[in-house]
Amino acid sequence: MARTGVNYFDIAQAAQTIKQRGEEPTVDRVREALGTGSKSTIAPLLKRWKTETGKAQTDTSGLPQDLLDAVKALYQSIQQEADQKVDAVHEESASQVKQIQAELVQVRALLTERTDELQKLEQKLLESQQENRELRHSLNDTQQSLTKCEYQRDEGRARISELRTNVDELKQENRTVRDHFEFFQQRMADDRQQERDQFRQTNTQLNNQISSLNEQITIAAQRLTEREQKIEDLSELNTQQASELQQLQQTLLTNQTELLSMQRNVTEQQEKLEQKALESAGLQQQITSLSSSNAAHIRESELQRDTCNKLEAELRTQRDSLVSLSAEIKVALQQKAELQSQLTRLQRAPDRTEPAT
Template sequence: MARAGVTYHDVAKAAEAIKSQRQEPTVDRVREHLGTGSKSTIAPLLKRWRSDNGEAADIGGLPNDLIEVVKSLHERVQQMAGHRIEQARLEFEGYNKELRRELTDAKNTIVQLTARQQDLDSQIERQNKEKGEAEKSLEDVRISLVKAESQRDEAIARATELKGSVAELKQENKDIREHFEHYQQRTAEDRQQERVQFRTVTQGLKDQVRDLQHRLTQAESKASELFEANAQLQSNAGKLEQVNATLNRELNGKIEDIQDLKRDLEDAVTKYRNLLHKNEQLAENMAVATTQKADVSKELAVLSQILETTKAELKTCQDKIAFLTDENKVILQEKAMIQGQFKQLQGSL
């Protein structure tokens, strides 16, 4: 828009000053002389000044309106070219800004996806490590379970042997009692000696039986403990297998997440390439617009040259008209003189 203060008086004063310098007042010259104002404001004021000063047409027969039309066409072409270039520039800047924003978002998404993938990789590595430790613990538990079962079997075999020994001792005690009763019936003298011997042997056998019973109780208690330990180990093995299955499921889920992230990363890269392609297309459009501007400038130069040629032709026509006017005046003077002489001759006759 024009600055405030540009009035008809300012335009008229500038046009008269330009005309006093023997130059044609144009919109650009008036604007340059004033140092302010827009062409759209100065043009109608300059046209009004021309109308007020009676400059409806030039001497060459070409009206000022035609020149103003040519000038207006020139200015309009320049304005259209500038407008199209500005519009293309704004559109390019908008697209470029949008592409930069989308490119920044894509880069941020790639960074986030890369960080998330690294986290998932570290989690998978940690879970694989925990899985290995769990499998190692499970293997240790299985080895302990095998050892416990072996110890249980040994304890059972030992308890069986002890039971057999107790049965043998009982049978032996029964045989001794039978022999004791038999010998008691045979002799009374040997009975006292045999009784003492029997008591000694019986006491020893009772001590052995008590010792064997105590060892059998210990063996049974140990076997019970081994059975409980075996059950606990089997329970722990089941829990470890459940934990292993859970870890396997989580690992499969993480692997699926990694695959999804890889697909998202590929989509982001594809989108980034598309944005680069759009950016290249916009650059090509900008180059085409620049070429069009150059073409318009060339056309304007041609029009300016045509205008200068037209002005030169107008000047030539003006000179011819002035020469013909002078000749016409001379001819009219000669005609008047001939008519006067003719009238004198008529009067003398």
Template structure:
């Protein structure tokens, strides 16, 4: 595609320079001499130069105004087609690059969000397992606490029974003493015998009282230990409940993070769909440009038919028609290239 600014004057100067070097001016030589331009732009201008320099059959039989009008119209149509094709290519390339960039960013964002969601799911699984273990440990502590409370109640019950037994023994001792005082009035032998019996019984009772007191002290010590154990278990239960509350709060925050990541993932998907919609709109624009180009081709064809009808005996008219046909083929080729590029873009977007 030629850069904007290639004119008939440039081509004619280049052809004359090549002619001075005793070489035949061709499209390739003119393009090489200018250093720019496309064959589809240079070819009709070179033919025009040949026509102006008498290298083709004289067109004196054709009105000059008509020839000039047709030439100017053809040149204008050609320039408009070239500009539209160049603009379409630039827009297509820019849009394609932007779409590819945005698609890459969207895919990277989706991959990052997927990885983050997997990490959060793994963390959620770990927290759930830890919570289950803590719940199990808490349940074990509760069972131990219930067992300790049962043991404490049993110890308290045994302590009460022992206290009742001690009270009964004291009452019995008192009764014995009363009975002993009652029988002091008896004879000396009876008193001596009673004293000996009382001594034996009293010693046994003292031993029983000492044993009961010892057992009472042990029971009170066990009860104190059980109370301390109960308080310790209650503290552990409170700590576990606080840890469980903290884990629940952390779990709630992570659930909120997961929901936020899901919203971001949905936004990225919506953005991807929007980019696809833009691509479809771009395809519609290319189709519209193709239709406009087809209309321009039809206008060129109509003008070519009119020119051929008025120049049936002139070789210049045939060359002009051939030049227009060549241009049409080049445009169709470029159109096929653009359609191929658009199809490749659609294939890449669909992947």
């Protein structure tokens, strides 16, 4: 039994091709031309072809040349038309496949490029979000420092107010001491005047009172010395407090300067944060736009893929048509072989009837 795809028509066509090359058709050559089939299958069919071909060559001498030329022309026309159709279908299919493949490559490259751009924008958005978080953290630290400076400023103001109160108290006490000193001086002047007035009248009484007055003067002098020492101490304390007040004022000025600098930094960081927020919004819009564009490209790719599938279906249909056409050609060749056999039999019929005549 012959294998699938190897029949008498295939062997006849291969043998005819080999003979046209000027070589003798043999089993090995026919098998090499077909690329398949066993020698046990090819040998009897090749022998049949040689027998029929030899008879046809000896028996077709009585046929009209016009009939032979017409059959050959019909065969060559059918064969040429079939070859042209096959070549056209192959060329058109190959061209369409190449075009679709090129379009698919372009779409894939564009899709890859869009994907890379989307990844870069997402990375940039992540970096911007990280920088925004760092700026917010820095803003929180600055606000905490600002709160601390404001607390120190309030505390310094309270300390200054307290020192001013102490200075006012010391000034009041100093004025009181001076008032007492002036009163004591006035009193001593009055006493001395009185003593002068009474000196002439009561010289004896004055002598008796000298000791007492001396003691009072000594006590008053001691008190005056103590008052003067207290005044000096108060003056030193006043000077010290004034120096502390000046230092606190300098500290307050420094804190105010730092506060202004921190406020400017806070303003600049807020402006940067707003700018980053605007950039983030812009990047988000770009991502949305690219996502839409990517979706459109994906839809376009799907449409091209559907087109490719349709073209492949058409290609399969054309291949099926080609197979059908090849089958029709084989049938036509078989019919031709049968016609040749009938012609051979018809040519033999007169030869057999001639002796009877």
